[in-house]
Structure formats: C-alpha cells, structure tokens
Amino acid sequence: MSARTSDSSREIPEATVARLPIYLRALTTLVEQGTATCSSEELAAAAGVNSAKLRKDLSYLGSYGTRGVGYDVDYLRYQIAREIGVTQDWPVVIVGIGNLGHALANFSGFRSRGFRVVALLDADPERRGERVAGVDVRDFADLDAIVREHGVAIGVIATPASAAQDVADRMVEAGISSILNFAPTVISVADGVDVRKVDLSIELQILAYHEQRKQAEATTRVASEVTA
Amino acid sequence: MSARTSDSSREIPEATVARLPIYLRALTTLVEQGTATCSSEELAAAAGVNSAKLRKDLSYLGSYGTRGVGYDVDYLRYQIAREIGVTQDWPVVIVGIGNLGHALANFSGFRSRGFRVVALLDADPERRGERVAGVDVRDFADLDAIVREHGVAIGVIATPASAAQDVADRMVEAGISSILNFAPTVISVADGVDVRKVDLSIELQILAYHEQRKQAEATTRVASEVTA
DNA sequence: ACGATTTTGTTCTCCCGTTCACAAACTCCT
DNA sequence: AGGAGTTTGTGAACGGGAGAACAAAATCGT
Ligand SMILES: NC(=O)c1ccc[n+]([C@@H]2O[C@H](COP(=O)([O-])OP(=O)(O)OC[C@H]3O[C@@H](n4cnc5c(N)ncnc54)[C@H](O)[C@@H]3O)[C@@H](O)[C@H]2O)c1
Ligand SMILES: NC(=O)c1ccc[n+]([C@@H]2O[C@H](COP(=O)([O-])OP(=O)(O)OC[C@H]3O[C@@H](n4cnc5c(N)ncnc54)[C@H](O)[C@@H]3O)[C@@H](O)[C@H]2O)c1
Numbered sequence: 001m002s003a004r005t006s007d008s009s010r011e012i013p014e015a016t017v018a019r020l021p022i023y024l025r026a027l028t029t030l031v032e033q034g035t036a037t038c039s040s041e042e043l044a045a046a047a048g049v050n051s052a053k054l055r056k057d058l059s060y061l062g063s064y065g066t067r068g069v070g071y072d073v074d075y076l077r078y079q080i081a082r083e084i085g086v087t088q089d090w091p092v093v094i095v096g097i098g099n100l101g102h103a104l105a106n107f108s109g110f111r112s113r114g115f116r117v118v119a120l121l122d123a124d125p126e127r128r129g130e131r132v133a134g135v136d137v138r139d140f141a142d143l144d145a146i147v148r149e150h151g152v153a154i155g156v157i158a159t160p161a162s163a164a165q166d167v168a169d170r171m172v173e174a175g176i177s178s179i180l181n182f183a184p185t186v187i188s189v190a191d192g193v194d195v196r197k198v199d200l201s202i203e204l205q206i207l208a209y210h211e212q213r214k215q216a217e218a219t220t221r222v223a224s225e226v227t228a
Numbered sequence: 229m230s231a232r233t234s235d236s237s238r239e240i241p242e243a244t245v246a247r248l249p250i251y252l253r254a255l256t257t258l259v260e261q262g263t264a265t266c267s268s269e270e271l272a273a274a275a276g277v278n279s280a281k282l283r284k285d286l287s288y289l290g291s292y293g294t295r296g297v298g299y300d301v302d303y304l305r306y307q308i309a310r311e312i313g314v315t316q317d318w319p320v321v322i323v324g325i326g327n328l329g330h331a332l333a334n335f336s337g338f339r340s341r342g343f344r345v346v347a348l349l350d351a352d353p354e355r356r357g358e359r360v361a362g363v364d365v366r367d368f369a370d371l372d373a374i375v376r377e378h379g380v381a382i383g384v385i386a387t388p389a390s391a392a393q394d395v396a397d398r399m400v401e402a403g404i405s406s407i408l409n410f411a412p413t414v415i416s417v418a419d420g421v422d423v424r425k426v427d428l429s430i431e432l433q434i435l436a437y438h439e440q441r442k443q444a445e446a447t448t449r450v451a452s453e454v455t456a
Numbered sequence: 457a458c459g460a461t462t463t464t465g466t467t468c469t470c471c472c473g474t475t476c477a478c479a480a481a482c483t484c485c486t
Numbered sequence: 487a488g489g490a491g492t493t494t495g496t497g498a499a500c501g502g503g504a505g506a507a508c509a510a511a512a513t514c515g516t
Contacts, residue, residue, distance in 0.1 A: 085440030212313030
C-alpha cells in the first residue's frame with residue numbers, strides 16, 4: 001500500500017495557514033466573552049477578513065459549521081488549535097539575550113499560546129547566571145544538550161545580524177528544524193528547515209513607501225486644485 | 229488636463245514593495261564590502277530570491293542596470309532608497325514603553341535606516357521621567373502636540389492588546405496615517421491609514437503547523453518502512 | 457408538514473505574482 | 487571592426503489566492 005499522501009492528507013494553502021492563528025485568537029476572545037456560536041460574518045469581522053475567505057479557509061479543515069446557524073465557538077477553536085498543532089506544548093529556545101531577547105523572554109504570549117521557553121542562550125559570559133522570567137541564561141555551547149534533552153524543534157534568533165547565520169547553522173546541526181529570525185539578515189538553511197523572519201526595519205520601510213505616495217498624492221491634488 | 233495618474237505614475241506591485249527593503253539592505257552590505265557592481269544573480273542570492281524576480285522587481289523602478297555588466301551598487305542603492313522614501317528622515321513615535329517598547333527604543337536600526345524616534349509615550353505615570361536611549365518618556369496625552377510639532381506620520385504601538393484600538397484611534401485623530409502594531413489584536417482604522425502588524429505568536433504558530441506536518445510525515449515514513 | 461429564512465460550503469471567474477525563456481544591449485578580445 | 491560571451495529587461499505561460507455568487511442544508515414559525 002503506497003502511503004503517497006499522509007493520512008491527514010488535506011493540503012492547506014500557505015495563505016490559509018497564515019490566517020488560522022488570527023481566527024484562533026478571535027475565537028479565544030469570543031470564548032472569553034461567553035459567546036457560544038458565531039456566524040462566518042461575525043468571525044470574519046473580528047479577524048478583519050472577508051467572510052467568503054474565512055469560510056473557504058475553514059473548509060480546508062473540514063466541515064465544522066452548521067448551515068443556518070454558524071459555528072460552535074469552542075469546538076471550532078479546538079479544531080483550529082489541533083490543526084495548527086498548539087494543543088501540545090512546543091519547547092522553544094531563544095538565542096541572544098540582549099534588549100530584544102529580554103523582551104521576548106518576558107513575553108507572556110509564549111506560554112499562553114502553546115509555547116514554552118526552555119532555555120535562554122547567549123555567547124557573552126557576562127550575561128550568564130542572570131535569570132529572566134524564571135529561566136537562567138546559559139552558554140550557547142549548551143545548545144546541543146538542551147535540544148536533545150527537551151526535544152526542541154523551534155529556535156528564536158535575537159542576536160546581532162553578524163552572528164545570525166552562524167547561530168542558525170548551529171541550531172540546525174543540533175536538530176532544530178524551525179527558526180524564527182529577528183536579526184535583519186537573510187539566513188540560508190538546508191532543505192526541510194523552515195525559517196520565518198520578523199523585521200522591524202522592513203515593516204517601517206513599507207509604511208514609509210506608502211506614506212511617501214500619500215504625501216505626493218496630496219501635494220499634486222492641491223497643486224491641480226490651485227491651477228484649476 | 230486630467231491628472232488622473234500622479235506624475236511619478238509607475239504603480240509598484242505590493243509584493244515588490246515588500247522586497248525592496250531587502251534589496252536595499254543587501255546593497256548596503258555590498259557597499260560596505262567595497263563592491264562596485266553586481267549582477268542580478270549575485271544580488272538575488274544575497275537577498276534570497278530568484279534572479280528573474282529580482283530583475284522584474286527592479287524593472288518597475290526603471291532601467292538602472294547595464295546589460296552584460298550588471299548594476300552599479302551605489303547607484304542602485306540610492307535609487308531604491310529614493311523610491312522607498314528613506315532618503316529623507318521619518319519621525320516616529322512609540323506608544324507603550326514596557327518590555328518591548330524599551331527594546332524598540334534602544335533599537336539602533338531605526339536611526340540607521342531613515343527613521344528617528346521623536347517621542348516615547350506611556351499612559352502609566354510611573355514610567356514618566358525615565359529616559360530611554362536619550363529620549364524622555366512622556367504622557368500619552370502629549371501625542372497631538374508632538375505629532376503637530378514634528379509632523380509625525382508613523383506611529384508604533386507596543387501597548388497591551390486591550391489598549392491598542394484606543395491608541396490607534398488617538399493616533400489617527402492626531403494625524404498619524406501609518407501604524408506599526410505589535411499588539412496581538414486586529415485594529416481597524418479609517419480608509420487611507422495603513423496598518424502593518426508584527427505578531428510573534430502568529431509566526432510561531434505558523435512554524436508549529438509546519439513542524440507538526442514534518443513530524444507526522446517522519447512518523448508515517450518510519451511506519452511504512454517498518455511494514456514494508 | 458412545509459415554506460420562509462438563514463448561513464454554510466463550494467464553484468467559477470478574475471487578478472496578481474512567479475518563473476521561464478529569449479531578444480536586445482553591452483563588453484571584451486582578437 | 488566584428489564575433490563571442492554576458493547579463494539585463496520583458497513577453498508569455500502558469501499557478502494560486504481573492505471574492506462574487508449560489509446551491510445545499512439547517513432552523514423556525516405556522
Ligand atoms: N531591539 C529591538 O527592538 C529590535 C527590533 C528589531 C530587530 N532587532 C534585531 O534583533 C537583534 C537583537 O537586538 P538587540 O537590541 O537585542 O541587540 P543586543 O546587542 O542588545 O543583544 C544581542 C545579544 O546577542 C548576544 N550574542 C551575540 N553573538 C552571539 C552568538 N554568536 N551566540 C549567542 N549570542 C550572541 C550578545 O551577547 C547580546 O546579548 C539584532 O539583530 C537587532 O537588529 C532588534
Ligand atoms: N515582549 C515581547 O517580546 C512581545 C513580543 C510580541 C508582542 N508583544 C506585545 O507587545 C505589547 C507590549 O508588550 P510588553 O511586553 O512590552 O508589555 P508591557 O506590559 O511590559 O508594556 C506595556 C506598556 O504599555 C503601557 N500602556 C498600557 N496602556 C496604555 C495606553 N492606553 N496608552 C499608552 N500606554 C499604555 C503600559 O503602561 C506599559 O508600560 C503587548 O501587546 C504584547 O502582547 C510583546
């Protein structure tokens with residue numbers, strides 16, 4: 001028997017995967033408000049998307065709604081959490097405990113959303129011994145042991161850009177196969193390793209581009225009104 | 229004469245706009261290394277994209293390369309910077325000076341990439357008087373005055389999610405028209421205002437999804453090898 | 457029991473973005 | 487000068503995602 005497609009064979013489009021966490025969050029808010037059911041229209045509004053898109057996204061997971069009624073908030077929330085994989089807890093290591101690393105280590109959203117910081121690592125001996133949010137800062141050289149011990153699959157890079165590629169290489173070597181990179185540099189990894197980046201400067205520059213356009217637009221409008 | 233399209237009328241696709249900052253960074257690195265010219269192949273490799281895509285992206289800005297030679301690194305860098313709008317300096321305000329706000333205020337990448345933090349604002353009186361990276365933490369109520377004084381167009385939200393929508397509303401009211409939101413919540417704004425979000429939890433959850441897939445895949449592969 | 461009403465799940469169409477492939481344009485060497 | 491070699495800029499084909507629109511399925515009221 002050929003197991004060509006895996007048993008949970010539904011292939012979920014990347015664009016949909018990126019939105020599932022948003023739906024999950026919106027549903028969690030609804031649960032906290034005591035809402036039992038909601039329509040695709042309501043949930044879409046809460047998530048800031050088109051309702052047709054929401055329904056299509058959910059249809060990739062299965063048929064969890066009831067026509068004429070809507071979705072059971074708690075049930076749908078569980079189904080999405082299961083699909084994403086956050087019903088289990090993911091151990092995470094953070095490398096580079098400077099300004100940003102401290103903020104990340106203190107970030108409560110990790111724990112509450114299915115992630116657990118099992119180690120904080122830094123190359124600088126000065127940093128060590130410090131305790132951030134209940135976790136000791138340890139030597140970067142301990143990476144292998146920690147990954148093996150906790151079965152860590154996800155690593156966060158918060159070092160300067162110059163160190164990011166090296167850290168990524170060491171992570172992959174240690175067995176990590178998903179990396180979230182905060183350093184402003186492109187890192188390359190072997191096939192099968194996922195890298196996502198969070199880049200403040202890029203986001204600001206995108207905003208600046210549109211801002212410039214808006215301002216140019218406003219200027220030419222005024223100019224043309226004057227000449228009219 | 230109808231000024232239907234603005235004078236710099238080239239409409240740059242959103243996907244391209246999002247990549248221009250990456251090219252800009254790669255070019256800056258090349259300049260620092262003393263490289264005078266580079267081919268689309270080299271630059272694409274540095275930026276982590278396909279070279280055909282790079283060339284098409286650059287073609288929206290104009291024809292700045294030389295066939296058979298490549299691109300003049302410094303010239304192209306300037307052209308991209310101008311197109312994005314980072315040849316001028318953009319004043320920025322950060323609201324919510326907690327863990328993350330401190331890290332952002334200390335982030336050197338702001339200054340070096342065409343942005344200047346002109347104010348740090350917090351609603352908590354306890355925070356005030358503190359000086360972070362040479363800027364005083366001030367009352368959130370001062371927002372209007374600061375925006376007017378410095379002509380601020382870009383605002384960064386680093387408050388808890390519960391305050392984000394309110395902060396966004398106040399920002400827009402004050403005249404800000406581009407917002408970078410770090411709070412894990414959807415904020416809605418009037419037409420003409422751009423919002424971009426940076427969301428750590430979402431990024432981690434996307435990684436978790438793929439990680440789960442990889443692990444399931446590995447398990448079924450082992451299983452089928454055993455039965456084979 | 458049955459029609460009116462609501463809301464999902466899905467099909468169909470359009471558009472944007474990616475990639476291939478190649479002619480045009482430039483350099484360099486003889 | 488001219489041909490060989492390189493590299494850009496772009497036309498064309500292709501794939502995936504967004505949104506409109508609607509049939510199917512459920513509830514509710516009578
Ligand atoms: N601070 C921010 O708000 C912010 C925002 C966006 C991006 N970033 C990026 O995040 C990264 C970290 O920023 P930061 O402000 O925290 O910098 P930082 O200098 O305060 O901290 C960097 C830390 O990484 C450690 N480090 C350096 N090399 C290392 C290595 N090879 N292995 C392990 N640890 C190593 C250093 O000892 C230091 O503690 C930078 O790349 C920065 O550009 C920061
Ligand atoms: N710490 C992180 O690494 C991290 C990562 C991702 C996202 N976030 C998000 O960023 C936000 C800030 O995180 P944090 O860890 O810095 O939280 P924090 O509680 O340390 O800081 C929040 C700050 O916002 C201020 N504030 C609250 N309401 C305000 C208002 N109405 N106007 C102005 N200021 C107000 C508070 O006084 C406080 O100083 C949160 O939404 C968090 O979920 C944080």
